[in-house]
Amino acid sequence: MKLLFGIFKREYLFQYFATISGAFSILSSGINLGWTSPYLPKLLATDSSIPTTTDEGSWCAIAPLLGAPPGAIIAAILVDKVGRKKTTLFMAPWVSFCFVGIAFSTTIWEITTLRLVIGSVEGALYTVLPMYIGEISDPKIRGFLTSTIAIAAITGTLFINIIGSFLNIFLSSLICATIPLIHMVAFSCVPESPYYYIKKGKFEDAKKSLQVLRGKSEVDQEMIAIAQSVVRQERTAGKAGMLELVTIPSNRKACFIFVIVCLTNKFSGKNPCMFYTETIFKEAGSSIDATLSVIVYCAVELVAVAMTTIFVVDRFGKRKLLITSAAGCSISVFTLAVYFFIKDCGINTDYIFFLPITALVMYNIMFSIGLSFGMVTVLSELFPTNVKAKALCTADTFSVLMGSIVSKIFQISFDQTGSMAFPFLFFSICSMIGVIFIIRYMPETKGKTLEEIQQLLIGQEHLVNTELALRQRAYVNETYT
Missing domain, CATH: 1.20.1250.20 (MFS general substrate transporter like domains)
Structure with missing residues (x-):
C-alpha cells in the first residue's frame, strides 16, 4: 500500500x-x-x-x-x-x-x-x-x-x-x-516536451511545460539540468545523421543493448504462442471456445503487465525484470517443447493434459513482467536527444523485421518437421542466450535521469566535474538567463 x-x-x-x-x-x-x-x-x-x-x-x-x-x-x-x-x-x-x-x-x-x-x-x-x-x-x-x-x-x-x-x-x-x-x-x-522546447531554444515555453508536468512553480534546478543535458548532446554530436548511431561509442552501445532486448523479445516465441493459442488449447483437449481462449490469453497478459508496472517495475528496476522475464519464458517454452516431443513419440499424454495450457499461461505471465515493455522503456531512455528520433525509427523497423522473420522460422520449422517441439526448443535456447547477454550488457537505469543514463553509457559519470561541463553550464546559464 x-x-x-x-x-x-x-x-x-x-x-x-x-x-x-x-x-x-x-x-x-x-x-x-x-x-x-x-x-x-x-x-x-x-x-x-x-x-x-x-x-x-x-x-x-x-x-x-x-x-x-x-x-x-x-x-x-x-x-x-x-x-x-x-x-x-x-x-x-x-x-x-x-x-x-x-x-x-x-x-x-x-x-x-x-x-x-x-x-x-x-x-x-x-x-x-x-x-x-x-x-x-x-x-x-x-x-x-x-x-x-x-x-x-x-x-x-x-x-x-x-x-x-x-x-x-x-x-x-x-x-x-x-x-x-x-x-x-x-x-x-x-504540454509539449520540455526537451523539445529547449532543443528549439524556447526556454520560457520549456519552463511553463515543466511547471505543468511537475505540478509546482519552482523548477529552475531541473530546467538547468535538462538544458545542460540537451546542450551537451547537441554541441558534442552536432547535427546528427543515421551514421551517428554507430560511429559514436555511447550511441553504438545503446543500439547494441536495444538489439539484445529486441532479439530476446522476438525470439522468445511471443508471436507463435499468440498465433497458435487455439491449437495448443486443442492439443490439451480443452473444450473452451477458441475465441474465448484468446480473450483469456490477452486478459492474463493485461493483468500481469498492469500489476508489474504498478507494483514492481520502479521498485526492482527493468534489468532484473528483463532477466527474470527472459529466463521464465525460456523455461515455459521448453516445457511446451518437452510436451510436444513426448506426444510426437506416441507416449500417452493424458496424465499431463494440463501441461500445454499451464506452460502457455506461465509464458504469458513471464513475458508480461519484462519483455513485453522492455523495448519501449529502453528506447525511451538510452538515446540522446539529437539522435533519438532516428534511433526510434530504425528500432521500429528492425523490430518489425525480426517479428516477421521469427514467425516465418516457426512456420518453416513446423511445416518441415510436422512438430512444434523443435521451434519451441529453438525459442527456449534463444531466450536463455538473451538472459546471458542482458546480464552482461544491460545497465540498470532505475531512478536515473536521462542525462545520468547518457553519462553511464559514455562511461564518464564524473562528467559533471570536468572543465567541459563547467563551460557548458556557463553557456546554458547565459542562454537561459
Whole structure:
C-alpha cells in the first residue's frame, strides 16, 4: 500500500494524464493487431459477405507490419521539426478515417490497404510516444509511465477480441473510429516536451511545460539540468545523421543493448504462442471456445503487465525484470517443447493434459513482467536527444523485421518437421542466450535521469566535474538567463 501511494503522488497527476492520453492512441494499434483474430475466420468462411482467399487473408494479416516502417520514417522527420505533441496529434484523424473506411469496405483489398495505413500510424506512434513519455517523466516513475504503452496495446487487442465476438465488422469499426477522436481531444490539452522546447531554444515555453508536468512553480534546478543535458548532446554530436548511431561509442552501445532486448523479445516465441493459442488449447483437449481462449490469453497478459508496472517495475528496476522475464519464458517454452516431443513419440499424454495450457499461461505471465515493455522503456531512455528520433525509427523497423522473420522460422520449422517441439526448443535456447547477454550488457537505469543514463553509457559519470561541463553550464546559464 505504501508503494502504491508512493507512485500515485499528487505531483505526478499531470504526468499520468499526459501519458495515458498519449498511450490511448496505442489502443488503436492493439485493435489493428488483434483485428484478424475475430474477423479473418469470418472473412474466410464460405458464406462471407466479403469473399476472401487464404492468400488474400494472409496479406491482410501482415499489412500492419508492412506499413510500420514508412510511418516510423515520417515520424522521425516530423518529431524534431513540429514537436512530439503535434506529430502524435497528426496521426489521430488518419486512424479514425481508416476505421470508418473498413466499416464501409466491400473488398478484402480495401480492408488490407486501410489496415496498412493504420500500421503506418502505429510505426509513427512507436517512434514518437516513447520519446515523449520518457522526456516528460520524473525518473522515479518513468518505468511505470513508459510501460503504459504496452498496457494500451494489450488492452486494444483484448477489446477487439471481446467486441468482435458479438459485433460485425461494420459496427465494431465505427466504435473503433471514435477512440482516436477521444485521444485527440485529451492529448490536445497536454504540454509539449520540455526537451523539445529547449532543443528549439524556447526556454520560457520549456519552463511553463515543466511547471505543468511537475505540478509546482519552482523548477529552475531541473530546467538547468535538462538544458545542460540537451546542450551537451547537441554541441558534442552536432547535427546528427543515421551514421551517428554507430560511429559514436555511447550511441553504438545503446543500439547494441536495444538489439539484445529486441532479439530476446522476438525470439522468445511471443508471436507463435499468440498465433497458435487455439491449437495448443486443442492439443490439451480443452473444450473452451477458441475465441474465448484468446480473450483469456490477452486478459492474463493485461493483468500481469498492469500489476508489474504498478507494483514492481520502479521498485526492482527493468534489468532484473528483463532477466527474470527472459529466463521464465525460456523455461515455459521448453516445457511446451518437452510436451510436444513426448506426444510426437506416441507416449500417452493424458496424465499431463494440463501441461500445454499451464506452460502457455506461465509464458504469458513471464513475458508480461519484462519483455513485453522492455523495448519501449529502453528506447525511451538510452538515446540522446539529437539522435533519438532516428534511433526510434530504425528500432521500429528492425523490430518489425525480426517479428516477421521469427514467425516465418516457426512456420518453416513446423511445416518441415510436422512438430512444434523443435521451434519451441529453438525459442527456449534463444531466450536463455538473451538472459546471458542482458546480464552482461544491460545497465540498470532505475531512478536515473536521462542525462545520468547518457553519462553511464559514455562511461564518464564524473562528467559533471570536468572543465567541459563547467563551460557548458556557463553557456546554458547565459542562454537561459
